[in-house]
Amino acid sequence: MGAQCNCQNESNKKVEDLLAKHRGNPNSLIVVLAGIQQELGYLPKDLLIRVAEELNVPLTDVYGVATFYAAFTLRPRGRHSINLCLGTACYVKGAPEVQEAIEKELKIKAGETTEDRRFTFDVVRCLGACSIAPVMTVDGEVHPRMTPERVPEVLAKYE
Amino acid sequence: MTFQELEEIRSKAKKALAVRLGGEPTDEYKYHVLVCGGTGCHSSGCQDVADALEKAVEAAGLKNTVKLIQTGCMGACQLGPVVMVYPGAYHYCNVKPEDVTDIVNDHLKNDKFVERLCYRTPDGELQPTIKEMDFFKKQHKIALRNCGIIDPVSLEEYIGMDGYAALAKVLKEMSPQEVIEEVKKSGLRGRGGAGFPTGLKWQFMADQKADQKYVICNGDEGDPGAFMDNAVLTGDPYSVIEAMTICGYATGATKGYAYIRLEYPLAIKNFRKALEVCREKGLLGNNIMGTDFSFDIEIREGAGAFVCGEETALMASTEGKRGEPRPRPPFPAQSGLFGKPSNINNVETWANICPIILKGADWYASIGVGKSKGTKVFALAGKVVNTGLVEVPMGISLREVVEEIGGGIASGKKFKAAQTGGPSGGCIPADHFDTSLDYETLASLGSIVGSGGLIITDEDTCMVDLAKFYLGFTQDESCGKCTPCRIGTKRMLEILNRISRGLGREGDIELLEELAYMIKQSALCGLGQTAPNPVLSTLKYFREEYEAHIKEKTCPAGVCKIRGAKKATS
Numbered sequence: 001m002g003a004q005c006n007c008q009n010e011s012n013k014k015v016e017d018l019l020a021k022h023r024g025n026p027n028s029l030i031v032v033l034a035g036i037q038q039e040l041g042y043l044p045k046d047l048l049i050r051v052a053e054e055l056n057v058p059l060t061d062v063y064g065v066a067t068f069y070a071a072f073t074l075r076p077r078g079r080h081s082i083n084l085c086l087g088t089a090c091y092v093k094g095a096p097e098v099q100e101a102i103e104k105e106l107k108i109k110a111g112e113t114t115e116d117r118r119f120t121f122d123v124v125r126c127l128g129a130c131s132i133a134p135v136m137t138v139d140g141e142v143h144p145r146m147t148p149e150r151v152p153e154v155l156a157k158y159e
Numbered sequence: 160m161t162f163q164e165l166e167e168i169r170s171k172a173k174k175a176l177a178v179r180l181g182g183e184p185t186d187e188y189k190y191h192v193l194v195c196g197g198t199g200c201h202s203s204g205c206q207d208v209a210d211a212l213e214k215a216v217e218a219a220g221l222k223n224t225v226k227l228i229q230t231g232c233m234g235a236c237q238l239g240p241v242v243m244v245y246p247g248a249y250h251y252c253n254v255k256p257e258d259v260t261d262i263v264n265d266h267l268k269n270d271k272f273v274e275r276l277c278y279r280t281p282d283g284e285l286q287p288t289i290k291e292m293d294f295f296k297k298q299h300k301i302a303l304r305n306c307g308i309i310d311p312v313s314l315e316e317y318i319g320m321d322g323y324a325a326l327a328k329v330l331k332e333m334s335p336q337e338v339i340e341e342v343k344k345s346g347l348r349g350r351g352g353a354g355f356p357t358g359l360k361w362q363f364m365a366d367q368k369a370d371q372k373y374v375i376c377n378g379d380e381g382d383p384g385a386f387m388d389n390a391v392l393t394g395d396p397y398s399v400i401e402a403m404t405i406c407g408y409a410t411g412a413t414k415g416y417a418y419i420r421l422e423y424p425l426a427i428k429n430f431r432k433a434l435e436v437c438r439e440k441g442l443l444g445n446n447i448m449g450t451d452f453s454f455d456i457e458i459r460e461g462a463g464a465f466v467c468g469e470e471t472a473l474m475a476s477t478e479g480k481r482g483e484p485r486p487r488p489p490f491p492a493q494s495g496l497f498g499k500p501s502n503i504n505n506v507e508t509w510a511n512i513c514p515i516i517l518k519g520a521d522w523y524a525s526i527g528v529g530k531s532k533g534t535k536v537f538a539l540a541g542k543v544v545n546t547g548l549v550e551v552p553m554g555i556s557l558r559e560v561v562e563e564i565g566g567g568i569a570s571g572k573k574f575k576a577a578q579t580g581g582p583s584g585g586c587i588p589a590d591h592f593d594t595s596l597d598y599e600t601l602a603s604l605g606s607i608v609g610s611g612g613l614i615i616t617d618e619d620t621c622m623v624d625l626a627k628f629y630l631g632f633t634q635d636e637s638c639g640k641c642t643p644c645r646i647g648t649k650r651m652l653e654i655l656n657r658i659s660r661g662l663g664r665e666g667d668i669e670l671l672e673e674l675a676y677m678i679k680q681s682a683l684c685g686l687g688q689t690a691p692n693p694v695l696s697t698l699k700y701f702r703e704e705y706e707a708h709i710k711e712k713t714c715p716a717g718v719c720k721i722r723g724a725k726k727a728t729s
Contacts, residue, residue: 070463131236
């Protein structure tokens with residue numbers, strides 16, 4: 001995150017390469033947006049305008065796609081991403097109680113980011129790991145068989 | 160790779176694999192140790208176990224006699240991380256890194272299996288190998304034939320399991336029409352949910368004349384509670400690639416797309432690797448196996464939208480657009496991706512193609528019942544003892560799956576209902592426990608086979624709450640294009656919400672039913688049309704639970720939080 005490193009420049013270069021590679025190809029819209037989302041963690045407004053110009057897609061369509069898919073966000077996310085699965089198996093095994101515990105612990109609702117930008121908390125539908133329900137992932141790391149009691153201890157691991 | 164080279168690789172690979180297929184070791188390795196790398200085991204820490212095993216094997220000086228492999232999903236996800244040792248197919252459960260010392264010292268050095276890591280039934284009976292484990296006894300693996308047995312990205316191992324024999328046979332001996340006839344005769348139906356005959360779909364596309372046609376793999380497995388496509392894409396990607404190639408040959412397509420959902424990073428990684436290997440070996444690209452047939456496949460990653468599992472929405476998304484469905488006709492076979500004829504099949508459907516070509520349609524059609532041929536993979540989850548992926552012949556009874564494979568209800572409580580088909584499906588109550596699991600029977604009960612989600616509930620599950628969950632899901636995922644789905648499901652959800660809070664009114668049930676039938680008749684796509692099913696089906700079998708919530712303001716299962724209501728004792 002530091003301003004000293006040149007990761008910002010590296011990200012910018014990757015985004016530029018991506019735009020150059022798909023220039024003039026409207027069919028690559030999702031691919032390009034996914035690339036930017038991965039590099040920057042969100043889709044900044046000025047880049048959406050650039051994408052529209054480079055790919056030759058109306059800005060309204062770019063916005064339409066960017067807001068349609070769950071993988072895209074228009075606002076910066078927290079340093080750590082919590083995904084709690086609310087798929088059927090997790091649901092019947094008590095995921096809603098885990099959700100309550102997370103919301104209480106972080107004082108935010110699902111879909112929100114904490115004020116200090118430490119966590120973004122989302123609920124997702126089925127991570128395909130139903131056998132170890134309820135499942136929660138933090139930055140992709142899987143925490144199986146979650147309980148409300150375990151929430152503070154698990155979250156404490158992420159600074 | 161020529162036909163001859165293929166056979167040479169096969170005979171060598173077959174020898175190496177013999178021990179995993181019940182034979183004795185025929186290569187330099189005395190033991191094959193397989194660590195399950197499926198999503199379930201991955202989540203419970205199989206990577207640490209694999210690393211620990213590698214170190215321990217090396218430290219013990221067994222590196223040259225023990226072969227270590229990380230496979231795709233073996234099925235018994237509840238017991239993960241799973242380690243299997245061949246010969247003998249010993250199945251070690253819930254293995255922790257510190258357990259590998261015993262596996263190495265006892266089993267790999269002294270040929271004595273580690274009893275404490277083996278499976279025991281709830282009654283305490285020891286079942287050390289998969290031949291003895293109840294979970295595997297009644298299964299018949301066709302689509303999952305290679306999952307958990309081979310290294311998913313090793314082309315050699317895939318070829319050793321008769322991989323690419325079907326494509327070779329097709330290219331050498333069969334005309335495109337003969338391939339289609341074989342698939343038609345097998346009776347294979349779409350495993351994604353709708354159950355449309357696969358061969359017929361292929362025929363529709365083959366009959367179209369166009370300069371470009373597309374073959375598409377639907378890997379946007381979005382039904383909560385279903386994860387068999389994930390297992391196949393992660394654990395046996397070549398089987399899907401080979402099948403798509405065969406379809407390309409049969410229908411005159413030269414280009415394929417594999418649409419895989421973003422939530423499955425492991426599947427995308429393995430599939431991508433497999434595509435690279437195929438291109439390198441001439442199994443994809445121009446002049447496949449030295450013939451004049453050319454075909455290639457590109458991956459498209461989903462971006463998180465349930466509706467993209469619907470075929471027209473999936474194609475819109477592949478084109479880089481919002482994944483919204485459109486009315487049919489025209490059907491994809493006439494005008495699909497980029498306006499060209501397209502054939503789209505589900506991952507599990509693809510996984511059945513090669514065995515059908517190799518062993519013949521008659522063999523496949525001999526499995527199953529009535530109009531439901533072959534096997535179906537169910538993702539068994541919820542309140543059973545053994546959860547995981549099970550592949551069973553169509554027509555097996557629900558009781559057999561729950562009690563014999565699943566080991567019964569985990570809590571020791573009573574079975575209440577099975578929910579099949581996810582948010583498009585319905586439930587099967589206890590008095591239909593002996594029902595046959597096949598397309599027609601489930602439809603007659605008001606449910607569907609669907610994509611194969613099978614959620615088992617016990618007395619502690621509230622059916623109103625379950626219906627509310629599914630409707631909340633569809634409402635969340637409704638793409639918003641058509642009014643019945645966008646607004647209709649919202650109104651239904653509002654009614655369910657007030658019922659579950661004890662604020663239900665007289666007439667709410669009738670209102671729910673009226674809305675449900677209206678949405679079924681008027682929604683644009685399959686997802687909207689089936690969205691009311693969980694409500695209709697729970698109303699059909701558990702109407703009294705709805706009435707208890709409305710009239711007596713109680714939740715019989717004690718799940719719904721009704722203010723002032725006495726919690727039912729459980």
